[in-house]
Amino acid sequence: KLLNIASIEGAFYTDLYALARSEQGVHALMGLIPEAFHGTEDVVAGVQTRALTDPEQAYIGLHARAFSPSTRIENIPEAMSGYADSTLLTMLQVAAYTAPGMFEQGSALTTQEETPAFAFYPDIPGNITLARQWSSETGLLTDTFLKLVPDRHFHTAFVGDTGFGKSIAAERLAYETTRFWHYRTIVLDFGQGWRKAMNWPGVGQKGSEDGLGHVDIRQLYPGSPRPLRWNILQVPRRIDPGRYRSMVAELFANAGRLGARQLGFMRRALTELYFEAGVLTGDPKLQNGPLGHLQDDREVQLIQNERQSSGENLNEPHPGTLLESLSPSELQVLAVYRSRKLDVSKWVDRLRTYKEKLERDQVSRTSLEGVLLRLEQFSEGHMARQYGPSASGIGVEDLGLMGSPENPWGITVIEGGAEMDEYSKAALLSLLASILYSDAVARRREMLGGKHFPPMQIFFEEANKVLTGVSGGAASDQGSGESSNPVSHLFQTMWRDGRKYSIFLHLMAQTVSELPSGILSSCANVFVFQTKDPKDRDLILPHLGRSEKGLVNTEYKRYLARIPRTYAIAKLGYSDDVFWLEPVLVRPLIIRCNEPSDLEITQELGAVSLERTASDILASNPSPDASHRGRSESI
Structure with a gap:
């Protein structure tokens, strides 16, 4: 049968050499080889082994070392003749002899799941x-770039585990939009990893198109080289004082995850301070009280300056002019002026008086203890000077507007630093974001009158802490019925309505499940890095247009846990064409530049001192002219 197969299919002359180290090994092979290679079918002759003489062993050894078959001829009279050391084998038999029978330690044991299919847009x-x-076709990273046009720019979420490249992607978006689109960019940096923006090409004074500087770095922590000197309780120019009062109380309560009772104490104390200082200029109660008219020549001069700048030609004001006769813009200027004498220390003192009066109400005293434990640090040491009344303070609503007045743009990095506790950073950064947003909304109306302001974008590092606050050791009366994400409604409004006013909000977060769902769903664009938490992956898949339930799309869910470092799944989801809405696997481009030291920052941008000047000493009774001098720094 085998001869018939060999005549039909063909056959191979095959030499099989078995090598052994000892005589015992030779005898073992002579018994094992016929048993192993006899096969299950009938054969003409079984596999035979041959004991070699010394001359034969020398001859076969040479051929084995040269990997060359033997050519000795053997004649069997009246039967056949052929090679003495070869066997005629069919194709199947040769395959059995030549099949590898080794155990490989390494790549042969590694089973790598295929990378899921992603879109590719050349x-x-x-x-x-x-x-x-x-x-996905070649399995390689290409030189085809992921690009963006202004029409598809939207709120963006950069999510993933720490160390996998969220900041790289966010820095690239901030750099490209600031330099080439001339956006106004504010970075709320919980740490201090964004200071390298000072060395971004084309943004600094030496490399920008107009030769002007378009980058600034400010720090929140005390003892910093360029502190953000800012009176927290001073009313911004474009925010109603009553609304700002509520904003400060709500955001400071949200930053510490305080309850409704604690928020009530904070808001009530601020209301009393603003009323006593005459800041609530539009309140009928104040207008009918002793502060319901212009108090002195300084307030008169302030109103005159406002009328000159607006071009109004009304009757000259004088001490005693009733507030109800002033325009809304004049009332706002007066509120800003009167609020300059307030600071957080007065807020803390008022809360302490509440505590003293509530000796028998232990629940309220405990609530006030929690509030005071968080706010007292703002009224002590360097922080009291940095965030108190100061003529050298800056208007935070103007951050990011650098260069020529006709075309202001730039990037401002606000560093929280490691020297400051998390509550203080969360409270200040959240208040900054709300002020910038509300001011930009008001500027949008001014643009309808012909003024030019660039689109604004805010980057939130550690967005979980800024949006939902941080836990602390202080007592909180927040009830168990509160939401697991007690985010202020101010932030929800910002993410829902920001695009209408050309305001774009970008968040960076490690734990997606801790982000408020309403905010995450408002981010049409997303960059997803490696994420291993099951709850996070269940929230990310619907954002990418994949199912998080059942047996479909499970390969994408598994891939989220093994995305290589610096790679991300990107989805630019703001388009009117469904063709562009598929997720893409990308590697964000890193901006290679040095991170400046504190000394290099002060040499490039200048130092800011907290030393009290003559103007600071008079800050409790500021002159109206000072409010029109603009921003100034004590250097």
């Missing part, structure tokens, strides 16, 4: 470059 439109696209 002709994606855009004038800024964010990342390089990965091709």
